[in-house]
Amino acid sequence: MRVSKSPHKTAAPRPRVAPHIAALPKSGIRDFFELVNAMEDVISLGIGEPDFVTPWKIREATIYSLQRGFTHYTSNLGDPKLRLAVCKYFARRFGGSYDPKTECIITVGVSEGLDIAARAVISPGDEVLYHEPCYVSYAPTVRMAHGVPIAVVTHAEHDFVLQVEDLEKAVTSKTKVLMLNYPNNPTGAGMTAEDKQKIAEFAVKHDLLVFSDEIYDELSYIPRSPSIATLPGMRDRTIVFNGFSKAFAMTGYRIGYAVGPHDLIDAMMKVHQYSMLCAPGPSQFGAIEALTNADGERETMHDEYEQRRNVIVKRFNGLGLHCFKPRGAFYVFPDIRSTGMTSMAFATSLLKEQRVAVIPGTAFGECGEGFVRCSYATSMADIETAMERIGKFLRKRGLP
Numbered sequence: 323m324r325v326s327k328s329p330h331k332t333a334a335p336r337p338r339v340a341p342h343i344a345a346l347p348k349s350g351i352r353d354f355f356e357l358v359n360a361m362e363d364v365i366s367l368g369i370g371e372p373d374f375v376t377p378w379k380i381r382e383a384t385i386y387s388l389q390r391g392f393t394h395y396t397s398n399l400g401d402p403k404l405r406l407a408v409c410k411y412f413a414r415r416f417g418g419s420y421d422p423k424t425e426c427i428i429t430v431g432v433s434e435g436l437d438i439a440a441r442a443v444i445s446p447g448d449e450v451l452y453h454e455p456c457y458v459s460y461a462p463t464v465r466m467a468h469g470v471p472i473a474v475v476t477h478a479e480h481d482f483v484l485q486v487e488d489l490e491k492a493v494t495s496k497t498k499v500l501m502l503n504y505p506n507n508p509t510g511a512g513m514t515a516e517d518k519q520k521i522a523e524f525a526v527k528h529d530l531l532v533f534s535d536e537i538y539d540e541l542s543y544i545p546r547s548p549s550i551a552t553l554p555g556m557r558d559r560t561i562v563f564n565g566f567s568k569a570f571a572m573t574g575y576r577i578g579y580a581v582g583p584h585d586l587i588d589a590m591m592k593v594h595q596y597s598m599l600c601a602p603g604p605s606q607f608g609a610i611e612a613l614t615n616a617d618g619e620r621e622t623m624h625d626e627y628e629q630r631r632n633v634i635v636k637r638f639n640g641l642g643l644h645c646f647k648p649r650g651a652f653y654v655f656p657d658i659r660s661t662g663m664t665s666m667a668f669a670t671s672l673l674k675e676q677r678v679a680v681i682p683g684t685a686f687g688e689c690g691e692g693f694v695r696c697s698y699a700t701s702m703a704d705i706e707t708a709m710e711r712i713g714k715f716l717r718k719r720g721l722p
């Protein structure tokens with residue numbers, strides 16, 4: 323019997339998920355929190371968001387905008403009043419001068435800002451230097467834009483400040499962008515004016531664009547220096563990202579901004595316009611209030627974090643776990659190598675035995691091995707209890 327061949331060729335199976343997305347790891351922090359959420363009576367030093375509620379006057383301004391019926395799309399770039407407020411605030415607090423009409427875009431948090439900037443400037447195969455340990459989204463953001471993230475390790479002996487010698491080893495003719503985040507999540511590292519100067523010279527020398535994520539800059543505990551964008555040769559090559567999540571305790575508002583040269587902001591605008599349209603309107607009204615009328619509230623939160631930082635650093639060092647004094651943000655990154663445990667073993671045993679949640683340093687890059695991230699965006703009472711429990715955990719093992 324003759325079997326007639328089907329006229330339709332069976333197509334070779336194609337992956338349903340794009341390979342570059344399938345290859346992305348899920349965030350290590352989320353995995354760990356699955357474990358934490360399943361337990362009771364846990365004190366969490368794992369959280370990366372303020373424990374403060376958004377100041378009332380900001381919430382009130384948001385509610386008032388809703389009452390007045392401001393519930394529509396805003397301009398793609400963001401409400402002009404907010405862009406004006408951002409540029410004035412930026413000049414006042416960070417030193418750079420930007421045109422609200424052409425050099426500023428309101429984004430759905432710094433998260434969206436980084437994503438649209440990456441998509442706007444990276445071509446397939448472009449290399450992007452970033453420092454590790456770092457915020458979990460950096461390498462995935464670059465990969466999602468078809469770029470190649472190149473990690474440059476920072477070291478405890480330099481208090482996790484990026485060194486030009488290490489950057490020089492990693493830069494190639496394909497490098498297009500350098501991503502920076504100081505003050506830093508997860509280490510609390512911060513850059514002095516001299517540190518910024520050295521990095522700026524490196525960027526100019528290699529003709530790199532710089533993405534400077536300054537979301538923790540208002541939470542600095544060393545004298546603040548102007549943004550890296552203000553240094554010679556930097557304005558035209560730097561996009562600065564900032565937002566409201568951390569300094570104003572507005573994580574759920576999902577609002578941030580980017581300022582930079584017109585051509586780059588304009589390119590980001592195209593991606594934003596087609597993917598996001600605009601940032602949430604009510605959040606934009608809250609953000610205007612934050613920038614124009616909430617310095618006092620921001621300073622009160624800053625001072626409270628600073629006090630907590632001083633306590634937690636002292637307590638870790640007192641327990642024999644070396645902890646450098648962070649220059650900013652709300653994280654400490656104690657060195658747990660003296661326990662002989664891996665970061666993951668330390669974090670899981672501490673959680674199971676003493677019900678204290680800390681994040682293994684490896685969630686922020688392999689070079690985070692030997693460290694854990696502890697957030698002090700939690701009450702002083704919880705910090706004290708957590709430290710007592712960590713003390714018990716160590717004593718049980720004959721440490722220090």
Ligand SMILES: Cc1ncc(COP(=O)(O)O)c(C=O)c1O
Nearest residue numbers: 370431432433457507565567578
């Ligand atoms: C360094 C850094 N950048 C960006 C973000 C995200 O900020 P946003 O809430 O503005 O999207 C975070 C959040 O933890 C962060 O730590």
